[in-house]
Amino acid sequence: MPSNFVANGAExxxxxxxxxxxxxxxxxxxFAGVPSRGRVxxxxxxxxxxxxxxxxxxELEAIEALDFEESFVAALEWRATDTxxxxxxxxxxxxxxxNETFDGVYSLLVLHFVSDAHRAVQEMRRVLRPRAAAAAAVWAWGGMPSWRLFWDVVLAIEPEAAGNGVPTARRPLTEEGELRSVFEAAGFTGLADTKLTIVMDYTSFDDFWYPTVYGQGAFAAFFDALPEARRVRLRDAVRAAYLADGPDGPRGFLSFAWAVRGTA
Ligand SMILES: C[S@@+](CC[C@H](N)C(=O)[O-])C[C@H]1O[C@@H](n2cnc3c(N)ncnc32)[C@H](O)[C@@H]1O
Incomplete structure (x- = not known):
């Protein structure tokens, strides 16, 4: 199984x-840079x-996109109006x-889900033209506080969710320097790495709750199977953590990812 990603539909x-x-x-x-021409x-x-x-x-002539999940590929085909x-x-x-057919290769939030990330990065290098660049990013361990808030409450209220929908183990490559090591091992040169930050901001508790609870493949199955009373109890506990004694409304969570780039 080359993918450890649990999909629950494109929407x-x-x-x-x-x-x-x-x-x-x-x-x-x-950070990665985009070539001034060619195929990526x-x-x-x-x-x-x-x-x-x-x-x-x-300036790019062709943008190839590949994914393991057929429904995601279909969603992109539907969304993409650019030929x-x-x-x-x-x-x-x-x-x-x-071999050597791309002027840039990118992988965003993928390599921590791939069962053999070393192989994947070697493949990224193989298809790059000499001296062209590749870049990748993964969410940092501890870098998604809004999701951590959610999972911590779930684990406190529903401990049996551990291993049954709730991610408890650290994913590979999510510590500082790990992604860079994989690029180094694959023979990339001129390496640079950085921490990328974004704010995950929600307009209200519902904007936080619904996508989180229904977006996670394994967790959605676990949640759906809970009796109604426990679902309500869980929702109320997550809501209390989100609101943190304030009124319902927007909340923002600074989140970060590790990124690396290198030259073939
Ligand atoms: C968190 S998503 C990131 C998707 C997209 N790059 C983005 O930033 O929205 C991880 C993606 O990696 C894909 N994936 C995991 N293992 C894969 C593999 N071995 N080959 C191709 N795609 C894979 C999953 O299907 C999923 O679409």
Whole structure:
């Protein structure tokens, strides 16, 4: 199984994560750099946050996008009006492209879900033209306080959720320097890494609750199976943590990701 990502449909992804990866795509591309011409790849495109941000660069001739989840690929095909975007289903550990065919390769919030990230990064290097650059980013461990707030309350109220929908173990590559090491091991040179920050801001508790509770594949299944009374108890506890004694309304959470770039 090359992917450890639990998908729950493109719409749920958009509501829970696509809204943030769209926001992260801007500082990510500023850090990564975009070539002044040619063909680029969004490896692990999801519903297309990065591919669509790349399409804002008129100098690019082709934007390939690939993801393991067929429903995400279909969502991107539906959203993309730019004919330079070509989406397909595939595995980042076995990229279906010839050697040395891309002028830039990007992977946004993917490598911590891939069962063999080393292989994936080697593949990213293989398909790059000599001296072209690749870049990747993953959410930092502890870098998503709004999601941590949610999971911590879930674990306090429903301890059996651990391993049954609630992520408790740290994902690989989410500590500082780990992503850089994988790029180094794959033979990339001229490495640079950084911390990217965005604010995850919600307009109200409902804006926080609904996408979170229905967007998470494994957790949504766990939550749906709870008796009504426990669902209500959980919702009330998460609401109290979100509100933190204040009135319902907007809250913002500074969130960060590790990013690396290197040259083939
Ligand atoms: C958190 S999402 C990020 C998606 C998108 N890059 C974004 O920023 O919105 C992680 C994505 O990695 C994809 N993925 C995980 N393992 C993969 C693999 N081996 N090959 C291709 N895609 C993979 C998942 O299907 C999912 O779409």
């Amino acid at each position: 749920a992804y958009e509501a829970s994560m696509g809204r943030w990866s769209r926001r992260l795509a801007t500082p990510f591309l500023e 790849l969004d490896a692990g495109c999801g519903t297309g946050s990065l591919a669509l941000a790349l399409a804002a660069h008129p 330079r975007i070509e989406a397909r289903q595939g595995d980042v550990c076995a990229l279906p492209y010839e």
